[in-house]
Amino acid sequence: MAGGGQVSAAIDEESYARAAFSYLAEPGDLRLGGLIRACGAASTLAAIKAGELPDPASAGAAAMRAMRRWRVRLAEVPSPDEVADFCRTGIRLVCPGDPEWPAQLSDLGDGQPYALWLRGRADLRFSCLRSVAIVGSRAATAYGSYVASELAASVAARGWAVISGGAYGVDAAAHRGALGADGVTVAVLACGVDVPYPVGHTELLDAIAAQGLVVSEWPPGANATRLRFLVRNRVIAALAPGTLVIEAGQRSGALNSARHARDLNRRLMAVPGPVTSDLSAGCHYLIREWQGTLVTSAAEVIECLSPIAAGSAQALPAALGRDALDQETAAVLDALPARRGMGPGRIGHQAGLEPGTVLRCLGALAAAGFAERCEGGWRLRRT
């Protein structure tokens, strides 16, 4: 919904149309992305419902075939009220233009997500500003799991969010390391954020949502498929300023994420391992052939990413002290309740600020560690 507040509200037309597309089309459909960019989401949806294309000029045979494909699942799209109702179950929708939308996703061009479904307490945009994607083999060795967990814990303890895919092996070790260090971690899934997949990670995904975020391009209830994992990988790579591969065979899906990171001009890093281990072969390949940076510690990861993250982090308050906050942000901070959450509307009323300003300030306060999302909206973060 527009604004990203957690309290249910009427959903605006554009956001609703984007939510609908997450049901109708597979993410990354460049033709649909181009139509949304050119004609707007609501107009495109209205045209498709009418069995037409929003831009008659581009209505060739292939475009008509695509349109008919999108129409197949029209019956599955929930109503605007049903979409708004997801908020009551702790799921929220974030769309391009919302304050929580990570602007760096526009690097994906027409392939950027139509919308993202989120479950969890952290602010997606600000979490990703200082973050690293940690990916690797599902069949990680004890060495790979250990290194993933240690590195994730160390970067998380220094205030960097850990983004991964929620899978077994390196992904799980990275999420767990960040959680154990009381850090923020983001799981980007290839299924709905309410789908416990893999089933053995039900508790892990709940723990990630409680402390960070579970994110998906697919709507609630969607199942993971082989192809969806590959499509999802581009989002992991795009969200973080850099991707770190910890263990990966020569044909690992982690190399697919790494290729996206390279193509998106993100930093690419890899942890070396024994040359006698097939699972380190992919890491060595990245270093040799793709000029990936060899890293052996959290300090080296942060050294590699800081020049980039520093640029995008200029949106953050210069220092973490209250004195460094601008007047509006300080007013929002004063309005925040200590325990039970408050919605952005009431916060704005108390602080005497416009809703857009309130959301910008809340994001900055979340990133600076002053505020956090909770059930009723926002509150002061416990220190």
Added chain:
Amino acid sequence: MAGGGQVSAAIDEESYARAAFSYLAEPGDLRLGGLIRACGAASTLAAIKAGELPDPASAGAAAMRAMRRWRVRLAEVPSPDEVADFCRTGIRLVCPGDPEWPAQLSDLGDGQPYALWLRGRADLRFSCLRSVAIVGSRAATAYGSYVASELAASVAARGWAVISGGAYGVDAAAHRGALGADGVTVAVLACGVDVPYPVGHTELLDAIAAQGLVVSEWPPGANATRLRFLVRNRVIAALAPGTLVIEAGQRSGALNSARHARDLNRRLMAVPGPVTSDLSAGCHYLIREWQGTLVTSAAEVIECLSPIAAGSAQALPAALGRDALDQETAAVLDALPARRGMGPGRIGHQAGLEPGTVLRCLGALAAAGFAERCEGGWRLRRT
């Protein structure tokens, strides 16, 4: 001796003076190297014997102190006949300008060896054309020893010589790997070529001499010291077109060799290992900080070195077939005996060629695998 043949002969004045300097001064003495370059070895030796400097213009107080230091060991210098007699014990002297002298040592400037003492059958200059220095920790792990031995065997099997320092750990594994593959390996020692140091390597050094070369800047009988190992390292780095570090702690002597290789514009390579192993930390440092190439296999080592080695290998026959040999080289090949060795003088007589031409051709034939040194001089190589 001039010419590098193995049969004893009167030693020329310049070579004798260089042999004498290997007794009088520690290798790498830039002041002495400069005097030899400017005034010649024989004149410099004569002046020092007379308590003078060969170049009065540069006779400052520091130069006079150095000269007095060189004079301290004058009594230890053997006579020309005694130096020539070393040949009977299988030790030969090679000096700048000799056909067997590796021209690339001039990259060391005035720090290049005064002379090299050799024990063994291979031709030093041609062995080094296609070679790799493999160095690493004396306290190698099972992983490091295994990788050193495997890589050395693989590069040696493809006709590349393995240069190392004859020490425990990575050095020994590399030498043994090359020997096991019937390849050429060169041990550059920090003591005399007849000194079994470390004593546990007596047999290994003999095996290296039998199949390759044991080399030193220090004269027969000299003992190894801590400082000499570091001075020796520059020769290992200079001889090979590239240096490969297999396991090295952050303060390992192998990093000293690597630094020389870097400073000499040689290729620098390192084998990665677990980031949890202190002995791989030096390798990862080389890759991160000195732009060392990460290598995981013999093919990658050769890929890294071939562009360089190819340049210096233009002296080799274009193909290994007899048809590719030039007339003079073919004549020398025809003159070679199958079993008992023949001296270069007799070979030249039979082939109707000048001694210098004979030695050039013998070197080329050795490098191409047609000829080998043996007790009596040279013979056809058993195939």
